[in-house]
Amino acid sequence: MAQDPRQDLTGKHIAILATDGFEQDELTMPRAVLARHGADVEVVAPKRGDIQGYKHHDRADKVSVDAVLEETDPSQFDALVLPGGVMNPDALRIDQQAVDFVEHFVTEKKPIAAICHGPWTLINAHGIDGRRMTSWPSLEADLRNAGADWVDEEVVLDRQLVTSRNPDDLPAFCRTMIEAFSRDGTGK
Secondary structure, eight states, rough: OOOGGGGTTTTTTEEOOTTTEEEEHHHHHHHHHHHHHHOEEEEEEEESSSSEEEEEEEEEEEEEEEEEGGGOOGGSSSEEEEOOOOOOHHHHTHHHHHHHHHHHHHHHHHEEETTTTTTHHHHHHTTOOOEEEOOOOOHHHHHHHHHHHOOOOSSEEEETTEEESSSGGGGHHHHHHHHHHHTTTTTT
16 A cells, blocks of 8 residues: 555654653654655763663663764754653653753654653753643543643643553654654644
């Protein structure tokens, strides 16, 4: 089956911001889907080498880091993916370089896709207020307190922000992410 040309991401440069403790499938599946649609995808992390993935509470595979956060300019990217896992976004949201990196996408109104606990970092990057979104259920109060209209849905698209709840939502998350990332800068 031919790919919809409106979903061609050739020429798009996408960052996946993560660190140790990311939920394995929430990084690897979006990365594979983005690459399949023609995007140039880079895993950006606070350190060189590899970062450790998890499947819920169990160690999973390591993923190679493509770009070190302190040496990476967010303006070179067209969109951002924030995978979950509890440890990953909890560490990123207190790393000022990571928060600044995410805040660039918020300020410039670039597309962002965040799943599970990924939206935690968006709180610190001022990307939540007035947004309709979803997440892992334990983030509901945090997101509401930061000004979000939190809903319990498989996937939510609010302008250029895509959010989902958990790894079971990955098929819908990836479809909606591709839709959002393939739009031109006007939101069409």
